[in-house]
Amino acid sequence: MPKVNLPDIPPGVAFDPLVSVRRGGIRAYLRTDCQLCGASGSILYEGLSDRLFDAPGVWSLRRCQGAKCGLVWLDPQPEPAEIYKLYAGYYTGSTPRSTRPSRRWIKTSILASCLGYKSDNHNIEQLIGRAFALIPSVRDMAEATVLYLRADWRGRVLDVGCGNGVLLKNLQKLGWQISGIDPDPAAVRVTNEQLGPVASVGGIDSPDVEGPFDVITMNHVIEHVPYPVETLRGCLRRLAPGGRIVLQSPNVESLGARIFGKSWIAWDPPRHLHLFSISTLRRAAEEAGFYVDKVRTASRDAHFVWTVSREIMRRGRAHDVLIQRYAGKLDTIASAGFQLAEAFSGPRSGEEVVLLAHRP
Numbered sequence: 001m002p003k004v005n006l007p008d009i010p011p012g013v014a015f016d017p018l019v020s021v022r023r024g025g026i027r028a029y030l031r032t033d034c035q036l037c038g039a040s041g042s043i044l045y046e047g048l049s050d051r052l053f054d055a056p057g058v059w060s061l062r063r064c065q066g067a068k069c070g071l072v073w074l075d076p077q078p079e080p081a082e083i084y085k086l087y088a089g090y091y092t093g094s095t096p097r098s099t100r101p102s103r104r105w106i107k108t109s110i111l112a113s114c115l116g117y118k119s120d121n122h123n124i125e126q127l128i129g130r131a132f133a134l135i136p137s138v139r140d141m142a143e144a145t146v147l148y149l150r151a152d153w154r155g156r157v158l159d160v161g162c163g164n165g166v167l168l169k170n171l172q173k174l175g176w177q178i179s180g181i182d183p184d185p186a187a188v189r190v191t192n193e194q195l196g197p198v199a200s201v202g203g204i205d206s207p208d209v210e211g212p213f214d215v216i217t218m219n220h221v222i223e224h225v226p227y228p229v230e231t232l233r234g235c236l237r238r239l240a241p242g243g244r245i246v247l248q249s250p251n252v253e254s255l256g257a258r259i260f261g262k263s264w265i266a267w268d269p270p271r272h273l274h275l276f277s278i279s280t281l282r283r284a285a286e287e288a289g290f291y292v293d294k295v296r297t298a299s300r301d302a303h304f305v306w307t308v309s310r311e312i313m314r315r316g317r318a319h320d321v322l323i324q325r326y327a328g329k330l331d332t333i334a335s336a337g338f339q340l341a342e343a344f345s346g347p348r349s350g351e352e353v354v355l356l357a358h359r360p
Helices: 080-087 101-115 122-132 136-144 166-173 185-195 228-238 255-263 278-287 302-315 320-326 332-345
Strands: 020-023 026-029 041-048 059-064 072-075 156-160 177-182 199-201 213-219 239-250 291-298 352-358
Touching: 026 080, 041 072, 041 255, 101 122, 101 136, 122 136, 156 166, 166 177, 166 185, 177 185, 185 199, 213 228, 228 239, 228 278, 239 278, 255 302, 278 291, 278 352
Parallel strands: 156 177, 156 213, 177 199, 213 239
Antiparallel strands: 020 026, 041 059, 059 072, 239 352, 291 352
16 A cells, blocks of 8 residues: 655654545545554444534544553544644634632632642631542542642643643642643633733644643643654653653543443544543553553543433434533532442543653
8 A cells, every 4th residue: 555645743653554545525544553552453433423513524443452452543543734624613712611609619628628729718628628529529520620730739830732721720820830732723812811921822842832841731632632652752851850741531441431332422533533541541651751650530521421422322413502511510419420330330430531640
């Protein structure tokens, strides 16, 4: 098969022979082998289309057959220069909504008791936060608003894929020195309108990213990049010695993935190019040179995932109004119920994988 010269391929990234294909006008290439271990992948689901924002094309998902791997990836994969076409109508550039005072109070109390962010009512919040933190899903919702970053880590933070700046805004209020990077100019514009000139357009190796940083965050970003290990190596280069990275990404071993099958929202073809489990996200970080401190699953988004996946199963797609309505929704009873179901299914069954690692 003839080989195609693809743009923007990082140095050292090797490809098997490729055949250029088209998916609804999107140039793509066949990807049959695993980027992590090199083993071949078998078809997991095929005939998939975009169920959320109507990007063109019909796609498949493969799962690695290598021993102790199991990485899942999109096949064919859009050429790097074509990826922007998949995000027409995507919601990263929307202005974030404010949260209710009661929710902010719960969040502040948990951040005080669990992550060390003191306030004027610190002693009271410590007690209240400890009580709410007994509900794992509620604790995850609160701590995820700062992506699990502890107060005693405060310094320079770079949010890769900062979107509309929600995470950066939360961290700025808590005393962090913030910077962001995102490939979407509309999202960067929204962030800078709120927070000042803190974000720029580009990726981790953009010249506008001036390190070193104490912490780098990637919240639901690693699944969108064509070369995840190379992206993580770029993060490693931007960190100070001993600096930390925190990643969050959908979990392919979640209870939702097992129940909803090809209707699980987090497959999100064709935007999610690689999807991870606890073991594969750990392996990707270690391949990039990180020392992994902790990796686990969380169920913060269980209510959203289950609601929208059920809609996809019933109707074949989910309207973006429904997505906007449930994204970040704090439904304590529903989320606690899903958390409980996932707990009975095992510690690897949460909807998201959360990884904390550091540069040696």
